[in-house]
Amino acid sequence: MKSLLIGVFAAGLAFSAHAGQSVTYQVDGKDYEGYMAKASGTSKGLVLIVHDWDGVDKYEETRAEMLAKLGYDAFAVDLFGKGNRPQEVKAKRALTGSLYKNRDLMRKLLVGGLETARKSSSGKTVVMGYCFGGAAVLEMARSVKASDIAGYATFHGGLSTPKGQSYPDNTAPILVAHGGADTAITMDHVAALSKELEAKKIKYQIEVYSGAPHAFTVIGSGRYRKVADEQSWSAFQDFLNTNLPGS
Numbered sequence: 001m002k003s004l005l006i007g008v009f010a011a012g013l014a015f016s017a018h019a020g021q022s023v024t025y026q027v028d029g030k031d032y033e034g035y036m037a038k039a040s041g042t043s044k045g046l047v048l049i050v051h052d053w054d055g056v057d058k059y060e061e062t063r064a065e066m067l068a069k070l071g072y073d074a075f076a077v078d079l080f081g082k083g084n085r086p087q088e089v090k091a092k093r094a095l096t097g098s099l100y101k102n103r104d105l106m107r108k109l110l111v112g113g114l115e116t117a118r119k120s121s122s123g124k125t126v127v128m129g130y131c132f133g134g135a136a137v138l139e140m141a142r143s144v145k146a147s148d149i150a151g152y153a154t155f156h157g158g159l160s161t162p163k164g165q166s167y168p169d170n171t172a173p174i175l176v177a178h179g180g181a182d183t184a185i186t187m188d189h190v191a192a193l194s195k196e197l198e199a200k201k202i203k204y205q206i207e208v209y210s211g212a213p214h215a216f217t218v219i220g221s222g223r224y225r226k227v228a229d230e231q232s233w234s235a236f237q238d239f240l241n242t243n244l245p246g247s
Contacts, residue, residue: 019037019065019068020035020036020037020038020061020064020065020068020074021035021036022034022035022036023035023036023075023116024082025112025113025116026112027108027109027112027113028108028112030081031081031082032077032078032079032080032081032082032109032112032113033056033078033082033083034056034075034076034077034078034113034116034117035056035060035061035064035075035076036064036073036074036075036076036117036120037061037064037065037067037068037073037074037075038068038073038120038121039068039071039072039073040068040069040071041071042071042246043071043072043073043121043246044070044071044072044240044244044246044247045072045073045121045123045124045125045126045150045240045244045245045246045247046072046073046074046075046117046118046121046122046123046124046125046126047064047067047072047073047074047075047125047126047127047128047240048074048075048077048113048114048117048125048126048127048128049063049064049067049074049075049076049077049128049129049133050076050077050079050110050127050128050129050130050132050133050134050136050137050140051076051077051078051079051080051129051130051132051133052129052130052131052132052133052215052218053086053092053093053095053096053131053132054085054086054087054092055078055079055080055084055085055086055095056076056077056078056080056085057085059130059218059219060076061076063076064076066233070237070240071247072240072244073117073120073121075113075116075117075120075121077109077110077112077113077114077116077117078109078113079099079106079109079110079113079136080095096132099136100135103139103162106136106139107139107140107143107145108145110127110136110139110140110143110145110146111140111145111146114127114146123148123245123246124148124149124150124244124245124246125146125148125149125150126149126150126151126152126153126239126240126243126244127140127141127146127149127151127152127153128152128153128154128155128236129153129154129155129157130155130156130157130215130217130218131155131156131157131158131214131215131218132157132158133154133157134154134155134156134157134158135154135157135158135159136157137152137153137154137157138152138154138157138158138159138161138174140152141167141171141172141174142161142165142166142167142168142171144168149172150172150173150243150244150245151172151173151174151175151239151240151243151244152171152172152173152174152175153174153175153176153177153236153239154174154175154176154177155177155217155232155236156177156178156179156182156185156212156214156215156216156217157185158185158189159176159178159185159189159190159192159193160189160192160193161193161196166196166200167196167197167200167202168200169200169201169202171200171202172243173202173203173204173205173239173242173243174197174202174203174204174205175204175205175206175207175235175236175239176190176193176204176205176206176207177207177209177232177235177236178190178206178207178208178209178212179208179209179211179212179213179214179216179225179228180208180209180210180211180212181210181211181212181213182212182213182214182216183213183214184214185214187208190206190208193206194206205235205239207231207232207235209225209227209228209231209232211225211228212225212228213225216228216229216232217229217232217233
């Protein structure tokens with residue numbers, strides 16, 4: 001299976017033509033645009049993808065297509081708004097910063113995207129995300145706002161728990177894929193999260209990839225690390241196989 005995965009991986013990362021489709025939906029009267037890729041054959045379950053600080057773009061679409069080829073329905077949720085895809089660092093920081101300051105809105109947008117995805121794919125869901133999206137995934141896990149969640153996965157995402165928040169006792173299993181050379185989110189953050197989840201007796205798995213910096217899955221960037229990317233994707237596939245009932 002893992003050798004097959006590498007082939008799918010290589011094909012997917014080429015950013016070739018996609019078979020999925022953009023989906024416009026509304027949350028509180030505002031338009032958002034996600035991306036839906038339906039499973040090849042009978043679906044094993046739904047995966048909700050939370051984008052990084054660029055918004056939904058070819059990267060999230062490609063990940064959705066890769067998941068569809070593996071037999072999952074995949075929906076990339078939009079937290080910025082239709083047509084709002086920041087290119088400059090200043091704009092990216094402004095958009096993500098506004099959501100970090102308004103956690104209630106972040107949670108509402110996550111749930112709104114999930115509800116839209118479930119119009120096309122019912123049943124249990126695993127929620128995953130990259131960088132900013134990884135932090136948003138953990139925000140969703142702490143929120144108790146979503147039902148029928150089978151697991152959460154964060155790739156080089158923020159791991160700190162805001163003051164006054166905590167993880168519910170019945171939180172679904174969590175997968176953390178982290179770069180050992182990440183200087184933005186350090187191993188101290190990883191250890192703190194581990195202690196927190198241990199104290200709550202929440203099932204979790206932490207994968208650390210030596211030499212991998214922050215954003216090690218971002219294809220085409222100087223931070224990209226092919227081995228860590230492939231290994232983390234393989235770990236995520238194992239996580240899906242374990243936690244989604246249809247896998």
